[in-house]
Structures are given as structure tokens and as C-alpha cells.
């Protein structure tokens with residue numbers, strides 16, 4: 549276990565913002581950490597945050613609290629049935645390493661979620677999703693350290709209340725739980741999901757599409773489309789795609805016939821936030837070293853490498869205002885602003 553004061557977080561957030569945390573605690577032994585947490589309950593009565601790779605965080609100033617950083621990383625098959633494996637991973641394992649390992653084990657389902665940055669623990673907090681798949685579809689159960697009773701509790705995938713980039717860990721269990729491990733229910737027989745247009749285009753000539761092929765296609769698509777946070781600071785999509793009801797959608801479509809949207813088939817429509825930002829003429833727009841990515845308007849970047857968190861936040865506010873003025877829609881950040 550590590551326990552440091554005034555700890556630099558620059559390498560622990562993908563925007564590469566140079567801020568310090570008052571206190572930083574990381575652990576690679578769960579039993580040791582539970583004992584420590586039980587003897588130091590005060591930490592959890594004050595300001596704290598659990599972080600993985602910081603790939604969905606924007607620090608706008610030094611963090612005047614405690615950062616808890618799980619570094620427990622084991623994984624393996626727990627049990628199997630005729631058609632399924634239950635594979636468990638501890639929270640600190642890098643998500644994409646886990647996806648790769650599951651495919652090596654011939655345990656299928658997570659391939660569309662390849663190359664998403666971050667950790668296994670955060671994947672369920674965020675209910676990460678890409679190319680027609682959400683992690684919640686494969687979660688058997690989640691084990692977390694309960695910060696009220698300081699014991700490990702288990703909740704089922706259904707109890708996690710997964711929805712679009714949302715889960716119980718962002719609501720009822722916010723600041724009450726540290727995810728320590730996740731059990732995934734994965735297929736022995738591949739069921740490749742190629743519905744998403746980009747993937748469909750990649751596999752159109754292939755007779756026998758395998759999950760490994762999908763993984764490779766997803767990695768290629770993502771590498772072409774998204775800036776690599778190791779090279780240019782970013783946190784992926786900065787805003788969520790707004791979801792609106794049919795009346796509002798009909799009105800908008802009348803004004804903007806090119807509108808990009810997905811019919812959710814429940815009376816609601818998801819509008820492509822990147823398209824809204826693009827139509828406002830903001831692709832490539834720069835503000836104090838921060839910028840809207842030139843190819844992906846939904847991604848804000850630390851272009852100069854020296855932008856501060858508050859500069860990126862100001863850029864986000866400019867975008868919010870322009871989109872609101874033009875479309876009457878209030879974008880909501882996907883990134884957690886601290």
C-alpha cells in the first residue's frame with residue numbers, strides 16, 4: 549500500500565492535467581486495504597474519490613481530498629456451464645487487457661468494447677459502451693467494499709441498474725462503495741455483434757467473422773477516429789448524446805433535416821452530440837490551449853499539452869452555450885468535472 553501527501557496526478561488522468569491531491573492512497577492487497585480502511589474510517593467522512601486511469605475525469609484545480617487508487621489486478625475463470633464462462637477480474641486491471649485475456653480464454657462478448665481506456669472497476673460504474681454493446685449486458689455480479697459497514701458486498705448485474713453511462717454506483721451507492729471485483733458472464737459460442745455501421749463495413753467481405761476479428765476491427769476503427777490519450781490529452785466523448793421525446797424530435801427534424809439521431813424505439817430519440825457541435829462550426833475551435841478535436845467534435849483535447857482543467861471547462865461551457873442557442877438542447881457532460 550502507498551499513502552502519500554501532496555501527490556501529483558498528472559500521470560493519473562488522461563487529460564494530463566498537472567494537479568496535486570492532498571492525499572493519495574493506492575493498494576495492491578485487498579485484505580490489507582480493508583484493514584486500513586476500517587481503522588481509518590474518517591477518510592470516507594471527508595472528501596475522497598476512487599480513481600482508475602482518470603480517463604473520464606477533468607480536474608479543474610488541485611484535489612483537496614483523498615484519492616483512492618485500487619491496483620488489484622488478478623483475473624481468471626471462476627466456473628463454467630455448457631455454454632458460458634463466469635470470468636472474474638479485480639477492479640484495478642486495465643480494461644483492454646482484460647478484454648484481450650477473455651478472448652484468449654475463448655470467453656466471448658466483450659470484443660466490441662476493445663480499446664476503451666480505463667479499469668475494470670470503473671467499467672461498471674460508467675456502464676461503458678461502444679459499437680452497439682454495453683458492459684452491463686455481461687455483468688453477472690459486482691463485489692464492492694461497503695464504506696458504511698466496511699465489508700465486501702455483492703450485487704447482481706440486475707441490481708446495478710445499468711443505463712446509458714450510468715449505474716447504481718453513480719447514484720444510490722455514490723461515495724458508499726469501492727468496486728473491488730466484477731464477475732462477467734461470457735459466451736463459449738461466439739455471437740458476433742456486427743450491427744454497428746462501422747463494423748458492418750469492415751466485415752462485409754468476411755465469410756467467417758470471429759470475435760478476434762471484431763476486436764481487431766474495433767481497434768483499427770478507434771485508432772483512426774480517436775486521439776490517443778498517450779499522445780494528446782483527452783477523455784473520449786466529453787458530452788453525452790442528448791435523449792429527447794418525439795414531439796421535441798419532430799420539431800428539431802423540421803428545422804434541421806440533416807439531424808443525426810438514433811431511434812431508441814421507445815418514443816425517445818438519441819441525438820448525436822458530435823453532430824450538434826460540428827454544425828455550430830466548432831470543429832477545431834481552440835480556447836487557451838484546449839480545443840475541439842478536428843475529426844471528432846465530441847472529443848475535447850489538451851492541444852497545447854499545457855491547458856489547465858479550467859481552460860477545458862471554459863471550452864466546454866462555450867460549446868454548451870452555442871448548442872443551446874442553436875438547437876435549444878442542453879448538453880450534459882459525460883466527463884466527471886472535479
Ligand SMILES: Cc1cc2nc3c(=O)[nH]c(=O)nc-3n(C[C@H](O)[C@H](O)[C@H](O)COP(=O)(O)OP(=O)(O)OC[C@H]3O[C@@H](n4cnc5c(N)ncnc54)[C@H](O)[C@@H]3O)c2cc1C
Pocket residue numbers: 562597598599600601602603604605618639664665666667668669670671673674675676677678717725726727728774775776777782783784785884
Ligand atoms: C480516448 C478515450 C476513448 C473513450 N472511449 C469510450 C467509449 O467508447 N465508451 C465509453 O463508455 N467510455 C469511453 N471513454 C471514457 C472512459 O474510458 C471510461 O469512462 C472508463 O470506464 C473510465 O475508466 P477509469 O478507470 O479511467 O475511471 P476514472 O476516470 O478514474 O473514474 C471514472 C468514474 O468511476 C469511478 N471509479 C473508478 N474506479 C472505481 C472503483 N474501483 N470503485 C468505485 N468507483 C470507481 C470514479 O470515481 C469516477 O466516478 C473513453 C475515454 C478516452 C480517454
